[in-house]
Amino acid sequence: MTRVLKLFLTVILVAASVVAAQKNAQASEFSSQYVELAGWGRTNSFRVVWNSNGRDFMLTNRSWRLAFTVNSRQTEINGVKAWLSFPVIARGTNASIALLDIQKLIRPLLTPARNNAQRKVTLVALDPGHGGKDKGFETSGYQEKTHTLLLARRLQSLLESAGLKVVLTRSSDVFVELDDRVALAKRRRADIFVSLHYNSAGNGRGDAKGVECYCLTPAGAKSTNTRPDDNATTKAVPGNSNDSRNVLLAYLIQKAMVTSLDVEDRGVRRARFLVLREAAMPAVLIEGGFMSAPDERRQLVGVKRRRDLAQAIADGILDYKRLVERQ
Ligand SMILES: [Zn+2]
The missing domain is CATH 3.30.457.10 (Copper amine oxidase-like, N-terminal domain)
Structure with missing residues (x-):
């Protein structure tokens, strides 16, 4: 040797x-x-x-x-x-x-921050992506906006059964501006903001499959899927005040999804999406699978996958609640 x-x-x-x-x-x-x-x-x-x-x-x-x-x-x-x-x-x-x-x-994952004793996680803002004139990704008669709302409704009922309150940024097929989604969550004083989307493979990503959970890029870093308007010199934005809790929430949801579902793990990722930048509370954006991949799409438009995915996200949120509320 x-x-x-x-x-x-x-x-x-x-x-x-x-x-x-x-x-x-x-x-x-x-x-x-x-x-x-x-x-x-x-x-x-x-x-x-x-x-x-x-x-x-x-x-x-x-x-x-x-x-x-x-x-x-x-x-x-x-x-x-x-x-x-x-x-x-x-x-x-x-x-x-x-x-x-x-x-x-x-x-933030090894030694998670605690909320102070008065600050429980009681109200969850769920943000079904797209709506109305904004269909999101569309293929073979399926529209992302329909399925994000179905997922949100299922998740809402699971969270409410677990004793949490839920506010939806839209509860029907209507168009809501991104700013208004964040403003609603802030006005209602939601404790966390969870945006729900399905993915599509764009340029160069071929037949990508799997789940991703995004949280805000830290100031001074580039996002995971770097875009031309996103660079390491970006200064802190409002959402960066929750950096530690953002990544904790994203990790716990990603962990719950990849351990309970038979899906590819595409990881906890960083992005400067508007809803993450402007959120006044810990916020994540979930990509619950690729609608552009025919076999994954077949699953995720079905009842079983929707229930399992909603259960995994709910479990991740409840894990987060337990961790930040511990004394
Ligand atoms: Zn989307």
Whole structure:
């Protein structure tokens, strides 16, 4: 066994210190400060285990398994996919992660924020995407707006059975401006905002399938599916005041969906959708499957998938409620 191979196979508990403010040439390319993961992991009671391929590695402890790949933004947190804002980078035999990803993804999941004792999660704003003249994605006689409303109604009844209150941003086939959806949730003082959509594969995404849960991109980062109007210099917007709870809610819903449904996990993603930017409360946008994929569409327009998906989303919301209300 070569020394190099041995090094990769060995559990690395190198006493490397956290280099929180360090930049190197590669890191500055992404305009973010990087933290050496081995050191960070050790400080936070993780073991660092490298795969023999030298690219994949895990930080593990009794409760968590964080999987990373060098030069990739994809990560898995206890088996649930999530997208980092910046790629993990290699530095010698160690790897580094953007400080922003520690602060805005890892930390909020490992040590979730608590609501103060008076602030219970009691009112959920459900936002069925599209409506009226805005049909959303349309194919083979199916319109997204019809199915987001059906999903919202099912989810409403599950949440109400669990003792929560629900406000819908639309309860019939009407057009509602995005601003008005957010304003309604704010006026009614909803505790969380959950927007419901179905996906379609656009340019270059071919026959994509699976579920995604979006929350707001942190200030200073690019969104997961980068668009020309979206860049890392973007300043904080109102929704960024809930960054920690946004990502916690998104993760718990994504986790509930991918563990209870037989679907592809496309991960917790970041976007600057208007409803996420302007929401005054923790907010997510769920893409509950691809209407553009014929076999996935067949399932998601059916009663069974709708019930199962609604149940998973409700479970994720209830997990969130339990976590932020714990004393
Ligand atoms: Zn949509």
